[in-house]
Amino acid sequence: xxxxxxxxxxxxxxxxxxxxxxxxxGALLFIPVLLGAQEPKAVDTEPWTILPVAQASLVLxxxxxxxxxxxxxxxxxVSIKSLPRYLPQAFVAVEDHRFYQHxxxxxxxxxxxxxxxxxxxxxxASTITQQLVGNMHPTLIDRTDRSIGRKLAxxxxxxxxxxxxxxxxxxxxxxxxxxxxxxxxxxxxxxRHYFGKSASKLTLAEAAALAAMPKGPALxxxxxxxxxxxxxxxxxxxLMAAQGYITAAQAKAAQASPIVTSPNGGYSAYSPxxxxxxxxxxxxxxxxxxxxxxxxxTSLDPVLQNAATSALLEExxxxxxxxxxxxxxxxxxxxxxxxxxxxxxxxxMVVALDPTSGDVRALVGGRxxxxxxxxxxxxxxxxxGSAFKPxxxxxAIADSIPPNALFADTALAITLPNKTIYRPENSDNxxxxxxxxRDALAMSRNVVAVQLGMKLxxxxxxxxxxxxxxxxxxxxxxSSAIGASVVQPLDLVAVYTTFANLGTPVEPRxxxxxxxxxxxxxxxxxxxxxxxxxxxxVTYVVRDMMRDVVERGTASSIRRxxxxxxxxxxxxxxxxxxxxxxxxxxxxxxxxxxxLGFDKPISIAPGAGGGxxxxxxxxxMLARYYAARSLAMDTAPRRxxx
Amino acid sequence: xxxxxRETSQLATDITPADRxxxxxxxxxxxxxxxxxxxxxxxxxxxxxx
Numbered sequence: 001x002x003x004x005x006x007x008x009x010x011x012x013x014x015x016x017x018x019x020x021x022x023x024x025x026g027a028l029l030f031i032p033v034l035l036g037a038q039e040p041k042a043v044d045t046e047p048w049t050i051l052p053v054a055q056a057s058l059v060l061x062x063x064x065x066x067x068x069x070x071x072x073x074x075x076x077x078v079s080i081k082s083l084p085r086y087l088p089q090a091f092v093a094v095e096d097h098r099f100y101q102h103x104x105x106x107x108x109x110x111x112x113x114x115x116x117x118x119x120x121x122x123x124x125a126s127t128i129t130q131q132l133v134g135n136m137h138p139t140l141i142d143r144t145d146r147s148i149g150r151k152l153a154x155x156x157x158x159x160x161x162x163x164x165x166x167x168x169x170x171x172x173x174x175x176x177x178x179x180x181x182x183x184x185x186x187x188x189x190x191x192r193h194y195f196g197k198s199a200s201k202l203t204l205a206e207a208a209a210l211a212a213m214p215k216g217p218a219l220x221x222x223x224x225x226x227x228x229x230x231x232x233x234x235x236x237x238x239l240m241a242a243q244g245y246i247t248a249a250q251a252k253a254a255q256a257s258p259i260v261t262s263p264n265g266g267y268s269a270y271s272p273x274x275x276x277x278x279x280x281x282x283x284x285x286x287x288x289x290x291x292x293x294x295x296x297x298t299s300l301d302p303v304l305q306n307a308a309t310s311a312l313l314e315e316x317x318x319x320x321x322x323x324x325x326x327x328x329x330x331x332x333x334x335x336x337x338x339x340x341x342x343x344x345x346x347x348x349m350v351v352a353l354d355p356t357s358g359d360v361r362a363l364v365g366g367r368x369x370x371x372x373x374x375x376x377x378x379x380x381x382x383x384x385g386s387a388f389k390p391x392x393x394x395x396a397i398a399d400s401i402p403p404n405a406l407f408a409d410t411a412l413a414i415t416l417p418n419k420t421i422y423r424p425e426n427s428d429n430x431x432x433x434x435x436x437x438r439d440a441l442a443m444s445r446n447v448v449a450v451q452l453g454m455k456l457x458x459x460x461x462x463x464x465x466x467x468x469x470x471x472x473x474x475x476x477x478x479s480s481a482i483g484a485s486v487v488q489p490l491d492l493v494a495v496y497t498t499f500a501n502l503g504t505p506v507e508p509r510x511x512x513x514x515x516x517x518x519x520x521x522x523x524x525x526x527x528x529x530x531x532x533x534x535x536x537x538v539t540y541v542v543r544d545m546m547r548d549v550v551e552r553g554t555a556s557s558i559r560r561x562x563x564x565x566x567x568x569x570x571x572x573x574x575x576x577x578x579x580x581x582x583x584x585x586x587x588x589x590x591x592x593x594x595x596l597g598f599d600k601p602i603s604i605a606p607g608a609g610g611g612x613x614x615x616x617x618x619x620x621m622l623a624r625y626y627a628a629r630s631l632a633m634d635t636a637p638r639r640x641x642x
Numbered sequence: 643x644x645x646x647x648r649e650t651s652q653l654a655t656d657i658t659p660a661d662r663x664x665x666x667x668x669x670x671x672x673x674x675x676x677x678x679x680x681x682x683x684x685x686x687x688x689x690x691x692x
Contacts, residue, residue: 402672404651436651438666541667 065268068275104158196262273365299359355500387573442553453481561619572610
């Protein structure tokens, strides 16, 4: 191998016919001898090959837009022919301007780097080919290793690569290989995440901004440091002009443009918790989506997801900004500890389903995924409070109790099997006396629900809850009638599809289908309806009673956001000490649930309730959803009858 | 279904104010007696002539 190095170095020196190069080549030749002849590592395992690189599995929303990627390296390789010419040129200009002249090792560049290093300016002289060799074979060529041995091995492999591949193949491999931070690799992935478009659509200024990044992807992150990136981008543009790739006028025009990055990392909606669920479901089906190359078509609606995210973030921030708020507050970017399960500030979750298919249209598992990845919608386990009551009332209506039947909202003392006395109270600490079943639900009177539970039997109510799709254990105690038994939030929201579908619950569906890299469908999920749980007439009556919760009951705050033209039925929930607040509701198009609370249950605030905190999130989310839908209908393409 | 007086939870009458009336829905068999289908009422229409 030393022999081939010698020949190549001499050849390069001859090519450039520069004494300095010859001197340097000679020095490189003898350095290994002086250092004890360190052998270049792993030359027998062909570190010069351009290997197929790992691709990401793409997660697509129901409209086909990208909402997430799964894989160790988030990458979508593209052909260099599909890229605008100035994109590879920008990289060549700044990373290796003699790329088309050298044979893998830029001896002139090395000499310049040596001289600069002597005069105190540290810089490298790795060519694009060398960088590709190192990035593509990190186990063979460890680029963190600064030894001469590693450099020689890299140079040798780079020269070998140049013998086997064309310059375009090497440049394409490089552009698809390089890291751009955040686990994003290659120009296509970087273009999508930083600028929200395919690399083929990048402008000259955006292409130059990407070319500014390989020097330090973290240091030159366009989202975090736009000014720093703009400065280096302008250097790239000047170099491109100086090297004749673009005119001075083009460079000047591009230098004047601001750095404009895409929100949500280029995804159509911020939905990391949803993508987590999709990944886990696919893996459970035995599909190795982590290995990349799959396309996962999902049910998520980006419009509703964005509406859910913004409504949750705004309402929780608004609560924290109120005078007298006594808990730690969420600060964006502060103490972010991705992976920690719980936080000490107010959290929340939102889930929205299509009522007829169970398709999960939106899922927000918390306030900040980068701080806490815990999915409170799927992995949470919370008391539902009064949000459980529609199940109790459905059992009552099914048991031939009419909605205008009168009950006593009064003090109760129930002796439990362990001889303790249970005294249910209402959240306002008042008793309203005789009240109809309809009004008791609208006003969320606990005492009436407990009486119904005792009259009907908690076992039969638990049985009904399970038929409606609830998987949690409902303890056979009177307090379970007012939601004392913990549930999984997604489960409880799915239970409400029973009311939307006149008795037939549907299971939540995240994935439509998964295609492998050959576009062959490897997984397909159909709508899964459970057996009818209730008589359609019963669900119709209960749904009508739940409309009163919104029109004149505990969730009337929703009408501040949604016009009366949109029918809404639902139920609030508030647990002891106001530590969990809920609203779960349905419109003709959506069944959705909102929960707010702390990961470690403590009182949110005095007087906090599902109607005052959770219902506004629901109302705001759906107001934005319907506004966007209406706008989309208004702006639908029309035939021009000119 | 029937018109119900929100205050008394009984069927609304001619003198029930409009703002207290609402439409209540009942599962068949649970409605107030005046709303139930009564086959004997057929005879109130007069003799059945074959």
